[in-house]
Amino acid sequence: MLEANEVHHGYDDETVFEGVSLSVDPGEVVAIIGPSGVGKSTLLRLLAVFDAPDRGTIAFDGTPMWDATEQERLEHRRRIGMVFQEASLFDASVRRNAGYGVRVRQSWTERVRHEVASLVGKENGTTDVLEALETVGLTEKVDQDASSLSGGEAQRVAFARALAYEPDVLLLDEPTSDLDPRNTAVIEDAVRQARNRGIGVTIATHDMHQAERVADRVAVLLENDIIEVGDTETVFESPRDDRTRKFIDGDLIY
Numbered sequence: 001m002l003e004a005n006e007v008h009h010g011y012d013d014e015t016v017f018e019g020v021s022l023s024v025d026p027g028e029v030v031a032i033i034g035p036s037g038v039g040k041s042t043l044l045r046l047l048a049v050f051d052a053p054d055r056g057t058i059a060f061d062g063t064p065m066w067d068a069t070e071q072e073r074l075e076h077r078r079r080i081g082m083v084f085q086e087a088s089l090f091d092a093s094v095r096r097n098a099g100y101g102v103r104v105r106q107s108w109t110e111r112v113r114h115e116v117a118s119l120v121g122k123e124n125g126t127t128d129v130l131e132a133l134e135t136v137g138l139t140e141k142v143d144q145d146a147s148s149l150s151g152g153e154a155q156r157v158a159f160a161r162a163l164a165y166e167p168d169v170l171l172l173d174e175p176t177s178d179l180d181p182r183n184t185a186v187i188e189d190a191v192r193q194a195r196n197r198g199i200g201v202t203i204a205t206h207d208m209h210q211a212e213r214v215a216d217r218v219a220v221l222l223e224n225d226i227i228e229v230g231d232t233e234t235v236f237e238s239p240r241d242d243r244t245r246k247f248i249d250g251d252l253i254y
């Protein structure tokens with residue numbers, strides 16, 4: 001569904017990676033693992049169609065995104081949900097924050113209708129928004145101001161915001177890096193639920209145990225390239241590349 005083909009990318013004169021290929025299909029979780037600074041976030045930004053690769057293609061349903069028109073690109077981008085390391089919520093209720101992605105995807109008329117309904121108290125937020133908040137266990141906080149949430153709760157709202165507009169693809173950048181085990185488990189469970197609903201999920205993480213817990217496939221990003229990609233069990237139990245084994249065992253220090 002969403003794929004990077006032979007992608008090269010860098011910043012200024014620094015090459016981040018060369019000839020990277022990776023795809024994500026509906027209903028699967030793909031983990032990108034690799035040490036800090038190797039380019040996991042960069043690859044997610046390319047897959048999210050935020051930045052154009054220096055070379056190679058990013059294709060969505062077979063359409064090369066950077067050969068498409070601006071309008072086509074926008075339409076495809078709207079089918080992608082991205083959750084960043086920072087939750088970036090604004091100063092409003094949890095409900096408003098979680099509904100943000102839904103609102104920006106609505107037509108002007110739909111938006112006015114929903115605003116009027118909520119002003120006269122006929123609408124408590126769309127079902128999708130409430131369902132997404134339920135998935136991350138935050139239904140009781142819908143009316144709380146986002147600024148009063150804990151870091152873990154804020155991250156869960158950011159996840160719900162992406163889930164609420166029912167994307168076809170979810171890209172998660174270290175979604176649990178600052179979270180305690182309980183909040184981590186909630187997010188990981190939400191990832192599984194998203195997969196079971198047919199969403200293709202790509203998660204960048206340096207937590208190898210997390211990749212082992214949630215991913216169907218694992219891509220190992222090392223030394224400017226994806227050195228290995230395969231089903232999770234194979235990559236962890238019998239990797240083809242010796243560097244993967246060393247990285248997993250903690251013997252490769254970067």
Ligand SMILES: Nc1ncnc2c1ncn2[C@@H]1O[C@H](COP(=O)(O)OP(=O)(O)OP(=O)(O)O)[C@@H](O)[C@H]1O
Binds near residue numbers: 012016039042
């Ligand atoms: N906007 C930018 N301008 C210049 N260099 C950048 C930019 N974004 C990333 N880099 C550099 O590109 C390299 C890859 O960064 P990236 O954030 O993609 O790595 P990462 O694997 O996600 O790291 P981490 O696990 O620490 O988040 C790093 O050397 C980083 O300093």
